[in-house]
Amino acid sequence: MKLKKITLLFGRICSGKSSYKPKEYRIVVSNIVKGIISKSTREELQNTIHLDEKIGEALVMVIDRVAEDVESVIVDGIRQVSIVKMILQHYPDAELIWLEVPVEERKRRYESRKDIKDVEPFDIADNKPIELLCQDIFTIFKEELKVINNYMELLKKANGNIPRTEEEKARMIEQAAEYYGQFLTALGFDWKADPHSDRTPHRVAKAWVKDLIAGSMAEEPEVTAFPNDEQYTGLICQTRIPVMSLCAHHNLTFSGVAHVAYIPGKEKDDLVIGLSKLNRIVDFYSRRPNIQESLTKQIHDHIARLCVGNRGVAVVVESQHNCVRCRGIKQDSVMKTSQMSGYFWTNEVGTRQEFFNLIDQSRY
Numbered sequence: 001m002k003l004k005k006i007t008l009l010f011g012r013i014c015s016g017k018s019s020y021k022p023k024e025y026r027i028v029v030s031n032i033v034k035g036i037i038s039k040s041t042r043e044e045l046q047n048t049i050h051l052d053e054k055i056g057e058a059l060v061m062v063i064d065r066v067a068e069d070v071e072s073v074i075v076d077g078i079r080q081v082s083i084v085k086m087i088l089q090h091y092p093d094a095e096l097i098w099l100e101v102p103v104e105e106r107k108r109r110y111e112s113r114k115d116i117k118d119v120e121p122f123d124i125a126d127n128k129p130i131e132l133l134c135q136d137i138f139t140i141f142k143e144e145l146k147v148i149n150n151y152m153e154l155l156k157k158a159n160g161n162i163p164r165t166e167e168e169k170a171r172m173i174e175q176a177a178e179y180y181g182q183f184l185t186a187l188g189f190d191w192k193a194d195p196h197s198d199r200t201p202h203r204v205a206k207a208w209v210k211d212l213i214a215g216s217m218a219e220e221p222e223v224t225a226f227p228n229d230e231q232y233t234g235l236i237c238q239t240r241i242p243v244m245s246l247c248a249h250h251n252l253t254f255s256g257v258a259h260v261a262y263i264p265g266k267e268k269d270d271l272v273i274g275l276s277k278l279n280r281i282v283d284f285y286s287r288r289p290n291i292q293e294s295l296t297k298q299i300h301d302h303i304a305r306l307c308v309g310n311r312g313v314a315v316v317v318e319s320q321h322n323c324v325r326c327r328g329i330k331q332d333s334v335m336k337t338s339q340m341s342g343y344f345w346t347n348e349v350g351t352r353q354e355f356f357n358l359i360d361q362s363r364y
């Protein structure tokens, strides 16, 4: 579903209006204290759910409900701006967001303004006052909206990549630290009181952005490909390339090594790449939340794309997953995955065996 218009309404607008009938996809948001919206009013609102859970859960539910075509949602205790931010993250295509504030707040804001007469709590069926107010509030929130509208695009897949600027990364660290603090609080830690933990949210956020998921936001590594002018026809192999990744299911690290090989094409203009570039490619895909199967394929496909004319690419990843070691079954085991194409796949003249022998020889 593509939302063209999301309307956010606050406060009394949604109280005591028995004639209220949502006509379009609409999120009705109340940031006034819980209880102002009467029970009977709530019951009158068809397809309305009332949320007073913690912010994170509530936001997720708002989004879920919108996706399910529920016509209205009431949320208590959340800042309008947080809602707008969240909606824009999920619906970057939203063309218009209307904001309304509780009547008292509205009065306070408009007191000094002569061009706008106070408007009574209005009937939602009457478009005029809504339009007037929304236009004006849009102006009031302009600065905030400007910031929010520039809010970063979100990755649809955990192992995706969107290059971010240093400024964006700094903002991510700041915001992620704030949420991680809430995460610790939710787990019952007064982390601010402990000198070993009071900077932990910041450290965690920084470790994610700078190291653990750096590949999610880095530019693709620059890899120069050279023509195979000597018409080398053998196997090119790099073994034991370190892999440090993050399991997308549990967000716990998994680490090990990758072995990669390819056979270049035999024509002069077929391409070969520098060996260390194979390491860079492995690192680029490892440093993001992933599952090992996809990681193996991503590495394979990238090499296959760069080495134009290649006659086969092989990637083997061996790693130990902390989600297996530390939780659940709690055992040490090694997961091996392989992705092969061309000669490696067909095992032409024992190519696959040759690759496996090279891997075996590289073991310490």
Ligand SMILES: [Zn+2]
Pocket (backbone or CB within 6 Å): 247, 248, 249, 250, 251, 252, 321, 323, 324
């Ligand atoms: Zn896992």
